[in-house]
Amino acid sequence: MSLFNKFRDFDVYTKPLDDFRVKTSFGGMITLISMIVIVTLFITETWAFFNIDVDEQLFVDSTSADMRVDIHFDVTFPKVPCTFMTIDVMDVSGETQNGVEDNIFKLRLDQNGNNLTSNPEKQGINENPADAKTTKENPVETAPKCGSCYGAREGCCNSCEEVKTAYALRGWTVEDLTTIEQCKSDAWVQKLKGSAGEGCRIFGKVQVAKVGGNFHIAPGAPLTSHRSHFHDLHSLSPGSFNTSHTIHHLSFGQPYPGKTYPLDERTFISEKGGIMHQYYLKVVPTMFVYTVTDHGREEFSHQFSITRNQKDVLAGA
Numbered sequence: 001m002s003l004f005n006k007f008r009d010f011d012v013y014t015k016p017l018d019d020f021r022v023k024t025s026f027g028g029m030i031t032l033i034s035m036i037v038i039v040t041l042f043i044t045e046t047w048a049f050f051n052i053d054v055d056e057q058l059f060v061d062s063t064s065a066d067m068r069v070d071i072h073f074d075v076t077f078p079k080v081p082c083t084f085m086t087i088d089v090m091d092v093s094g095e096t097q098n099g100v101e102d103n104i105f106k107l108r109l110d111q112n113g114n115n116l117t118s119n120p121e122k123q124g125i126n127e128n129p130a131d132a133k134t135t136k137e138n139p140v141e142t143a144p145k146c147g148s149c150y151g152a153r154e155g156c157c158n159s160c161e162e163v164k165t166a167y168a169l170r171g172w173t174v175e176d177l178t179t180i181e182q183c184k185s186d187a188w189v190q191k192l193k194g195s196a197g198e199g200c201r202i203f204g205k206v207q208v209a210k211v212g213g214n215f216h217i218a219p220g221a222p223l224t225s226h227r228s229h230f231h232d233l234h235s236l237s238p239g240s241f242n243t244s245h246t247i248h249h250l251s252f253g254q255p256y257p258g259k260t261y262p263l264d265e266r267t268f269i270s271e272k273g274g275i276m277h278q279y280y281l282k283v284v285p286t287m288f289v290y291t292v293t294d295h296g297r298e299e300f301s302h303q304f305s306i307t308r309n310q311k312d313v314l315a316g317a
């Protein structure tokens with residue numbers, strides 16, 4: 001009880017004896033008015049506190065169109081060797097973008113995803129992977145006695161070139177070089193075999209104009225003709241490429257505090273070879289304003305939303 005008594009020392013509203021108390025009507029009025037004010041304020045302030053105040057402002061993007069945007073990316077393809085990988089950027093009209101500033105690196109990975117080289121290799125945009133050096137082998141040793149032409153023509157096809165020519169005369173295209181016995185020593189087939197199990201990490205940034213466009217990371221040389229865009233796989237089957245990938249990072253423009261990116265550290269698995277993963281992004285310019293710190297410093301950046309799609313390249317053929 002003594003502890004409870006100690007609280008008496010803190011009482012600021014000391015009570016005088018009843019005999020010394022005088023109640024006036026004016027005092028009563030003041031009490032009543034202040035009570036009403038206190039209750040009203042309590043209710044309205046509590047209500048205001050729990051209400052969300054949205055301050056929406058919509059601007060026309062007035063940052064000039066020639067202001068460029070950085071695309072930062074970092075993607076790992078655990079099953080596609082670096083030698084086949086290319087990056088290309090096109091604007092909405094299908095034209096390859098000119099004067100794109102880029103800073104892209106490729107890093108070879110082994111089967112377990114460890115670095116094969118310590119220094120990443122610089123990769124230009126729209127750049128074909130180094131052309132395969134033709135490995136000259138003795139055709140007499142490798143070619144069968146009378147090689148099949150795979151139905152393209154009668155007689156013997158004793159080299160890869162002969163099969164290709166026979167196909168071309170028929171107007172056929174060689175779907176998959178690896179299935180043709182005579183082409184086992186073809187430079188690209190050799191390359192695919194030589195780098196089997198390798199993966200590739202591609203990272204860096206490209207600076208693009210603020211217009212709608214396409215950005216491809218794909219095996220094969222990017223080619224554009226007659227307004228159509230395709231990737232030349234050097235006659236290897238699209239099925240030989242497993243396009244499973246992990247996006248470590250993808251962002252547009254400057255980062256700002258508290259920003260999380262929807263695709264970071266997401267993995268997408270291809271159930272079979274020759275799958276094309278498509279991402280449709282809507283990029284919205286965003287201005288981040290520091291109010292308390294930095295006296296209203298502004299940061300121009302971008303946010304985006306995505307829809308995703310998978311397409312079987314072989315099914316369309």
Ligand SMILES: *[C@@H]1O[C@H](CO)[C@@H](O)[C@H](O)[C@H]1NC(C)=O
Nearest residue numbers: 107113114115117118119120
């Ligand atoms: C692999 O190389 C990259 C780039 O040089 C580096 O950031 C990363 O830490 C390396 N990873 C390992 C496991 O050494």
Ligand SMILES: *[C@@H]1O[C@H](CO)[C@@H](O)[C@H](O)[C@H]1NC(C)=O
Nearest residue numbers: 078079242244270271272273
């Ligand atoms: C492709 O690679 C991924 C990741 O390594 C694996 O999970 C998937 O099964 C592979 N797909 C095929 C068709 O081999």
